[in-house]
Amino acid sequence: MMSANNVLLASHGTEGAVAAENVALQMCGKGARLHQLIVVPTLWQGMTGDDWLNNGSTRDTFRRYLESEIGREIDEYCQRVSDEAEQNEIEYSRVIIVGEPEACLLEVSQNDDFDLVIMGSPRPRGKKGLRSRMPTEPLARSLRIPLLIVPYPDE
Amino acid sequence: MVYTKKGPALFIIGVIMLAIWYLADSGMLAGYIEHLAAGKKYKYSHELTTIPLYFGIVALVIGAWQWFGTHREGHWDYYSSTIAGGMFILLIAMLVRWFIAPEIAVISMSMGKVGDTGKYIHKLLGLNYVVLGIVTGIIIVNVFKVPEWAQNGVRLSRLGLKTGVILLGTLYSAAELTNLGGLSIIMIGFFVLGSVGMTLWLGSRMKVPNSMGGVLSAGMGVCGVSATVAAAPVVQAKSVEIAYTIGTILIWGVGCMFIFPIIGNLFGMSYVQFGAWAGTGILNSAQVAGAALAYQPDGIETLKVAEIFNITRVLVLPIIVLWLAVWYVKREESVTESVNVGQVIFAKFPVFVLGFILMFALSTTGIFAPAQHYKGKYFDNTNVPASKMLTDEEVSILRANAGKVQRADRKAALERLLEGRKIASREDDATLRGLINAKVMGKESGKILKKAHKAVRHTAKKIKAFRQWITWLFAFGLVGLGMQITVSSMKQAGGQPAIIGGIVGLTKAVLSLIVVIMLVSETV
Numbered sequence: 001m002m003s004a005n006n007v008l009l010a011s012h013g014t015e016g017a018v019a020a021e022n023v024a025l026q027m028c029g030k031g032a033r034l035h036q037l038i039v040v041p042t043l044w045q046g047m048t049g050d051d052w053l054n055n056g057s058t059r060d061t062f063r064r065y066l067e068s069e070i071g072r073e074i075d076e077y078c079q080r081v082s083d084e085a086e087q088n089e090i091e092y093s094r095v096i097i098v099g100e101p102e103a104c105l106l107e108v109s110q111n112d113d114f115d116l117v118i119m120g121s122p123r124p125r126g127k128k129g130l131r132s133r134m135p136t137e138p139l140a141r142s143l144r145i146p147l148l149i150v151p152y153p154d155e
Numbered sequence: 156m157v158y159t160k161k162g163p164a165l166f167i168i169g170v171i172m173l174a175i176w177y178l179a180d181s182g183m184l185a186g187y188i189e190h191l192a193a194g195k196k197y198k199y200s201h202e203l204t205t206i207p208l209y210f211g212i213v214a215l216v217i218g219a220w221q222w223f224g225t226h227r228e229g230h231w232d233y234y235s236s237t238i239a240g241g242m243f244i245l246l247i248a249m250l251v252r253w254f255i256a257p258e259i260a261v262i263s264m265s266m267g268k269v270g271d272t273g274k275y276i277h278k279l280l281g282l283n284y285v286v287l288g289i290v291t292g293i294i295i296v297n298v299f300k301v302p303e304w305a306q307n308g309v310r311l312s313r314l315g316l317k318t319g320v321i322l323l324g325t326l327y328s329a330a331e332l333t334n335l336g337g338l339s340i341i342m343i344g345f346f347v348l349g350s351v352g353m354t355l356w357l358g359s360r361m362k363v364p365n366s367m368g369g370v371l372s373a374g375m376g377v378c379g380v381s382a383t384v385a386a387a388p389v390v391q392a393k394s395v396e397i398a399y400t401i402g403t404i405l406i407w408g409v410g411c412m413f414i415f416p417i418i419g420n421l422f423g424m425s426y427v428q429f430g431a432w433a434g435t436g437i438l439n440s441a442q443v444a445g446a447a448l449a450y451q452p453d454g455i456e457t458l459k460v461a462e463i464f465n466i467t468r469v470l471v472l473p474i475i476v477l478w479l480a481v482w483y484v485k486r487e488e489s490v491t492e493s494v495n496v497g498q499v500i501f502a503k504f505p506v507f508v509l510g511f512i513l514m515f516a517l518s519t520t521g522i523f524a525p526a527q528h529y530k531g532k533y534f535d536n537t538n539v540p541a542s543k544m545l546t547d548e549e550v551s552i553l554r555a556n557a558g559k560v561q562r563a564d565r566k567a568a569l570e571r572l573l574e575g576r577k578i579a580s581r582e583d584d585a586t587l588r589g590l591i592n593a594k595v596m597g598k599e600s601g602k603i604l605k606k607a608h609k610a611v612r613h614t615a616k617k618i619k620a621f622r623q624w625i626t627w628l629f630a631f632g633l634v635g636l637g638m639q640i641t642v643s644s645m646k647q648a649g650g651q652p653a654i655i656g657g658i659v660g661l662t663k664a665v666l667s668l669i670v671v672i673m674l675v676s677e678t679v
Contacts, residue, residue, distance in 0.1 A: 044394075046296075046641035049380040049401050050408075050441040052313040052632065053469045055506055058385050065388035066397065073394060128650060130398055 004115040005032045013077040016120030020150040024118045028090045036094040037108050039101045101134045118148045158236035159226040160304035165239040169214030176207040191257035199253050214242045240308015244635045252284035281416030281449035292637020312635020317507040319628035324514030325621050339467040342435045350663050351376035357655045365486045367396040369479045375659045377475050378468045379404045379439030389480045402647030403656040408439030415446045426456040432671040434464020436664040441636045473503035524615035534581050536611045543610035545576040549603045556596040565590045578611045
């Protein structure tokens with residue numbers, strides 16, 4: 001298998017992303033660096049929709065709950081990758097950004113001297129998860145470093 | 156953090172509003188208004204020469220201060236930051252109500268009536284200023300994005316709707332509120348409990364997690380997104396479950412807002428029947444108001460019925476949240492916390508309903524208008540000015556066509572009108588209105604009868620003002636809420652929640668339609 005020293009891993013806990021995490025961990029040798037990017041899609045900002053009947057405190061409770069729930073899920077994903085990285089003596093770091101996945105990935109990829117970007121393939125129809133697809137083709141054209149898209153586990 | 160955005164946006168909005176006022180007031184828009192009126196009297200002439208002037212001046216002055224002034228952190232800064240967004244919504248509501256909706260009506264009428272429905276396509280689809288306002292809001296947020304300077308103000312739309320409901324309290328008579336309240340408690344009680352129970356049952360059959368079933372049942376059963384927001388933390392819903400539920404409800408709600416008025420028109424439902432059906436069958440509370448105003452854009456009888464149902468639903472919400480909390484704690488062994496009944500009821504209680512009750516109570520004291528004015532119309536034939544009495548010419552036109560009237564009660568009422576030259580009693584007024592609607596005497600006679608009707612039936616000034624404010628508050632609120640419906644959140648609909656939601660939503664809509672048509676009378 002190919003190896004890389006400074007990998008940017010775009011993942012957010014779906015089955016496809018877990019497959020990408022596993023490949024990234026395998027490709028990073030001892031002492032390599034693995035930087036995990038987690039994007040919280042902006043669609044969450046519209047998740048109170050057109051609610052108008054609730055009072056402010058109910059909406060605040062909902063927002064706090066949703067934030068803590070998303071935070072808890074992200075902590076779980078990161079902990080899993082972090083534990084694996086530690087076992088394999090890989091230097092691990094992470095960044096969490098609220099925004100559009102494609103734009104965030106492009107921005108973060110330019111911030112460091114990464115060798116490779118790894119991400120999972122788009123989730124097949126019918127699989128559980130958020131509908132927040134990242135258009136891979138324009139992304140591949142815009143990136144200045146190699147991009148590895150790991151196939152979805154079932155495919 | 157300073158929230159007020161330093162920029163020309165609000166100032167420009169003020170200039171546009173003042174330009175609208177000037178063009179209308181100076182008569183420069185006369186030709187276009189004549190085109191929009193399509194041979195009738197343009198309904199919004201008075202609004203067009205007053206509202207943009209007042210709000211334009213406010214926007215211009217505050218806009219200049221926001222653009223050139225200095226801003227510091229604090230409460231005033233936060234409140235000031237909402238003005239631009241509020242004026243932005245108002246400007247869109249103005250443009251849609253005065254120009255876009257009438258233009259669509261003109262285009263629709265030029266296309267002729269649809270098949271044998273006897274209705275133009277815009278009437279059939281309910282394409283009026285309310286629906287078009289919501290659609291414009293949805294287009295703005297999804298295609299252009301809400302500008303940053305307007306984002307704080309867009310949230311004011313909720314305040315607009317709540318204030319509209321509070322003011323609506325002034326328009327109910329005690330008898331109306333008793334009858335509508337009783338009907339809504341029975342309908343909402345049956346359909347809310349039924350759809351919550353059905354969702355939970357389907358959820359357990361399809362083996363969805365308890366948290367998913369709990370949050371979906373609140374959304375499908377009570378009041379859509381509002382109930383989802385209230386129930387999600389209580390049943391510890393996962394983020395993806397919340398997204399699925401809200402996506403499903405938003406798609407259903409927006410779809411129902413368009414489909415319900417079409418079905419209502421096809422069935423020829425009365426305002427009371429449609430209000431009761433929309434209030435029960437539409438999942439999402441915002442779209443209940445939207446559909447009610449779509450069905451009757453130039454009156455608020457349907458809205459009055461639908462909002463009583465909305466209020467009943469929101470009053471049921473704390474009870475349903477409590478039920479789901481207890482249900483969830485019993486089913487999930489990992490949850491050890493007990494449910495604090497008082498805290499749930501207190502936190503979820505809709506305070507604005509108290510405002511509605513207060514306004515209703517005040518109106519019953521006669522503070523706004525005498526008792527007979529509460530329905531918005533009252534009958535008075537004691538002071539009919541001579542100018543409003545029938546002229547000799549009008550009497551002779553009516554006499555010439557009187558032979559076409561067959562029914563004895565209508566003949567007698569018409570004869571009394573011709574003798575007295577004004578309508579003498581409520582009963583005669585009701586009978587002659589039936590004669591107008593029957594259109595048996597021809598167009599000219601119809602116009603004369605309408606004149607006679609208007610001479611004795613009035614709307615009290617204060618009630619008229621309340622109606623005007625309510626209409627604008629709802630239009631403002633619904634345009635703003637449209638700006639909060641994102642396609643990305645609707646796209647989350649899917650999986651088992653969409654299937655369960657589809658089954659429950661359709662069952663509720665169809666059953667409530669049958670119940671309303673069979674059991675709800677045409678008037679209150």
